[in-house]
Amino acid sequence: MRPLLLLDVDGPLNPFAAKADAKPAGFHEHKFRLAGWSRRRPLRMWLNPGHGRALLDAAGSAELVWATTWEHKANTMIGPAIGLPVLPVIEFGQTGTEWKFAAVARYARGRPLVWLDDDFDMYTKARDEFLSARTGLMSELVRVDPHTGITQAELAAVRACLG
Template sequence: MILFLDIDGTLIPFGAPAGHPYPAYETAHAPLNPLVTRIDPALGPRLAALGCQLVWATTWMDDANACVAPWLGLPPLPVVEWPDEDEPPALLHWKTRPLVEWAGERPFIWIDDEITEADRAWVATHHHGPALLHRVAHEFGLTPADLGALESWLTTHG
């Protein structure tokens, strides 16, 4: 099982209402990017415990391994290389087709803050294995409730 991970809005929350600053976490690893301190480092062990192949699906590309993986206590992860391609069909996220292609026939989970029903419908039509497209609220990032939803889905499909 593959778990595609976005960073902005998924691991790094943004857009909190005024007057509600994000906590700044600390680890033994000094962050290379100050926004990384918004990521709860406890997410690393929780994600690893899901038993999936973790794959970066983010515009951070290799910076995800330099900045975020050490913060979370994760080893370097594979990175989806985004192809230079035409615009996707209307309403479809630009990541959707490349992630389905990357997964091949393997089951996958995609965690992102920009997933829509159009993406779910396209994946249901074009991917022949189990797939969970889980949308995270960008104001909060990945929460324990989100992780619970992933664990529940993996119990059935993993």
């Protein structure tokens, strides 16, 4: 069964926690106007144009999938900025105490997965239940520091899991 490589935006691709004067190397500023965001100022994001190719290479034969609350906007705004093609999207709708885990479990349906995100420790009970339900399946949660975004270390972890 073809494994999944799940990808979040804020944290992994947009190191939002980095200080404004300490933008990580290789990242470029982008400004997006979003419905529901302040009309006076656009949303500032830092994105690394090399991440698209690096993620496609690291994924190998795995299916790369958006696992972000940006949902379909990731394909129209983020993907083009970093050189990713249109990818499948996990739809989360309203998340509660289960955070993203319930939607990911439904989408993955028994497929092995590697997941890049910065928030795995937000809901530890839901995370632990998610992992327990996937016993026997590769379920690698690769935490990305939101101060740095995806680095060579996380890409190496993805390759090691999927290789």
